[in-house]
Amino acid sequence: MDGVFKALSDKNRRKILKMLREKDMSAGEIAKSFNISKPSLSHHLNILKQANLVQTERHGQNIIYSLNTTVFQELLTWIYDFKDKE
Amino acid sequence: MDGVFKALSDKNRRKILKMLREKDMSAGEIAKSFNISKPSLSHHLNILKQANLVQTERHGQNIIYSLNTTVFQELLTWIYDFKDKE
DNA sequence: AATATATTTAGATATTTATCTAATTATATA
DNA sequence: TATATAATTAGATAAATATCTAAATATATT
Structure with a gap:
């Protein structure tokens, strides 16, 4: 779970997730929306993948990235614990 | 919102939040559960407060810390967007 | 087979964040 | 008012993270 929070703590990575919410995209296609180098973007993608x-x-030739929503469910559960005290 | 995710990305800070879920506590009382220095803990508390x-x-003499659950609601909303695509 | 395209890996540097000790501020009490 | 306690702020250092360029890998195309 630590990796998930670490992954979400970066603005670029949250932007990537929002983009993937709309549609699956290749690394290169994602890269177009950022002005960091491709290796840097690749690094962020890797962190999201590890999480x-x-x-x-x-x-x-393309590697297509897509959201994996299962972890979001775990996140919801984690946060619910604070909202409603279980 | 960036500050919230940054705040949650640290294990010590998440532990602090879990403790406050049980009861309000003073800075010193919280500090007993950690083996980092008090100034370091104070730094974490400050980040949680800023967020x-x-x-x-x-x-x-004591400064009592308590959870502010309003932000957790915003967090829930943010995550729901991924789970259910709005 | 040679070349082009997409992506990642390696290695170095810069930036950010966490941590520490020492000093400061604020309140309480003898 | 002098002293003790609680907590923070200041300033320095260490550790983690983001970023870059160059090189490597994998697939596709001519």
């Missing part, structure tokens, strides 16, 4: 917030699938 | 996750009230 299980996204998953990947290769399609030819 | 509006906790609030403070002075009682004599």
Whole structure:
């Protein structure tokens, strides 16, 4: 769970997640919306992947990133504990 | 919102929040559960306060920290957007 | 097979964040 | 008012994270 919070603590990474909410995208396609280098973006994608917030699938030359919503459920549960004291 | 995620990205700070879920506590009382220095703990408390996750009230020499659950609601909303696509 | 495209990995540097000790502020009490 | 206690602020250092360029890997195309 630590990895999830770490992953979400960065603005760029949250922006990536919001983009993937709309549609699955390749690394390069995602990169167009940022003005950091591709290796830097790749680093962020990797952190999101390690945290299980996204998953990947290769399609030819492209690696397609998509949201993995299962972890969001865990997050919801974590936060609920504070809102309603279990 | 950035401050909230940054605040939650640290294990010590999440532990503080969990403790405050049980009862309001003074800075010194919280400090007993950690083996970092008091200034370091104070730093974490400050980050939680800046993020509006906790609030403070002075009682004599003590400063009592308590959870501010309003931000948790915003967090829930943010996460729901991913789970259910608005 | 050679070349082009998409992406990642390696390695270095810069920035941010956490931590510490020492000093300061604020309140309480003898 | 002098002293003790609670907490924070200041300033320095250490550790973690983000970023970059260059090089490597994997697939596609000519």
